[in-house]
Amino acid sequence: MSIPFRRQYAEIARAREIAEILIKNGLGFVVEQLGLTRFLSAWRRRRMEGTASDASTLSISERVRRTLEELGPTFIKMGQVLSGRVDLLPAEYIRELTKLLDAAPPVPTQQIVACIEQELGTPLSERFGSFELEPIASASIGQVHRATLPDGQKVVVKIQRPGVERTVIADLDLLIRQARFLERRSTRVRESHLVEIVEELSQALRDELDYTVEGRNADRLRRNLSDDARVLIPQVYWSHSTRQVLTMEALEGLKLTDVQRLRQEGYDLPAVAEVVVDLYLHQVFVDGFFHADPHPANIMVCDDRIGVMDFGMVGQLAPATRGSLSSLLLALLAQDSQAVVQVILRMGAASRSTDSAAVERDVQRLLMRYYGLPLEMMPIGEMLQEVLAAAFKHQIHLPPDLALLARVVIVLEGVALSLDPGFNLAEMAKPFGERLLRERFSRRRLQDEVLQTVSTASRLMRHLPQRAESLMEQLGNGAVTLGIDLRQLTRIIAKLDSMISRLAFSIVVAALIVGSAVVIHGGATEWNFLGLRLPIAHLSFVLAVIMGAWLLLSIVRSRGP
Secondary structure, eight states, X not given: OOOOHHHHHHHXXXXXXXXXXXXXXXXXXXXXXXXXXXXXXXXXXXXXXXXXXXXXXXXXXXXXXXXXXXXXXXHHHHXXXXXXXXXXXXXXXHHHHTTOOOOOOOOOHHHHHHHHHXXXXXXXXXXXXXXXXXXXXXXXXXXEEEEEOTTOOEEEEEEEOTTHHHHHHHHHHHHHXXXXXXXXXXXXXXXXXXXXXXXXXXXXXXXXXXXXXXXXXXHHHHHHTTTOTTEEOOXXXXXXXXXXXXXXXXXXXXXXXXXXXXXXXXXOHHHHHHHHHHHHHHIIIIISEXXXXXXXXXXXXXXXXXXXXXXXXXXXOOHHHHHHHHHHHHHHHXXXXXXXXXXXXXXXXXXXXXXXXXXXXXXXXXXXXXXTOOGGGOOHHHHHHHHHHHXXXXXXXXXXXXHHHHHHHHHHHHHHHHHOTTOOHHHHHHHHHHHHHHHHTSHHHHHHHHHHHHHHHHHHHHHHHHHHHHHHHHHHHTOOEESEEGGGHHHHHHHHHHHHHHHHHHHHHHHHHHHHHHHHHHTOOOEEETTEEEOHHHHHHHHHHHHHHHHHHHHHHHHOO
């Protein structure tokens, strides 16, 4: 399907702008690798390179972070998503991407009011008892305002910036097309599954543009944790929410970023850290659905409960992945490199070039750095991150949410240590892993697996006669193929026979030529046969030339037009 000219022109202009910003920030080599030079004139490129001198003192990772901030909302959000993909990027890039500044000037009041009224279909005054026009937060995608419902309920209203969805989607389409262009040019890029990665990140960003997805995430977490009196998940008011407007219950309390205030208010910080970590471990190991952005600003202490906010980023682990995760956790704590490799090979899709022995050597090398450490000193998040990086290096494609979990563990460990410097995440996580293993081999689980196996076998047996009859018909008709079509076997043998005959014929021709040359060189060029003196050497040479010409002609004719 062809792209409209106006859209194509806009994409070329945007690609040129991206290339210029990359060069300005000292990333001209990226422009080369991405093939963006085709959008820039030589004069323009030299001019932009002249402005890149101030970036020379920065590291590559710092330049990348600054470039993403300058490129706008799509790339800021892409960087934030990538900051959770420890399986794709080195640690120094992850650290820089977590510093991304997602801030923007507030949208003018008239536009915000018009957006809300258009989305909700009624005047602002009819939907809200009060609405504060000054936002409490303003980011590149949307901004947040305090308000009250007509019944006095305090809420926060998240409004998407007008036109930002169109801008983000246009950028994402450009990125996907560029990734496909690179895959066509490079086998190495194709083997790295660049298009698949970009499409996966693109879907994550598209979900963030749809506030109903975030609302459903909050509802699901609240249902999962409804039996835990220690947790507070805000309620979503769906009558006041759409794709671009999200209205949620306002939480009152102190954020975990304000450690000093928490201490002054008399909170037991080690106890708070334990509750927060226990809450997230329950989400991961028990529910398999977890809040994936445990930044201290997204977690509050609301009296005797822990409140959680911002549900745009969540992770989900299938039951099989959770079971493997528990095995991986226990293998890491036991520093069993062979068991670690077995688990990651079972969890991921290995490429043909994956060498399990090389994977084990790399895992063993990284585990040696932690050899002999007591349990309370084990950096679980760091170890998990390094294992995922080793898997990516050897082209083992693990579930994306597993990489997201590694980031959650790292951030969570940092949050807990900020509240309690003596906190031990490994000690808290180990019982959850052991519990999952016990459940995995429990009588009920084994009974369920046996029933599932019997059901599968029963279904197979029902279809077996039909499949067997179909196979017999194909055998009878000679329609079965095993790598090659058996009906073509005669032709293949005939082709091989022809090749061997030509090879033997060419050897005879070569022998005649060489023999004739030797005889002529030796001077014995004639042969006396019944009184006739025949120039046998010359005749043999002519015969060899004729045979060679015939062989060459037959080869050319056999190739066809």
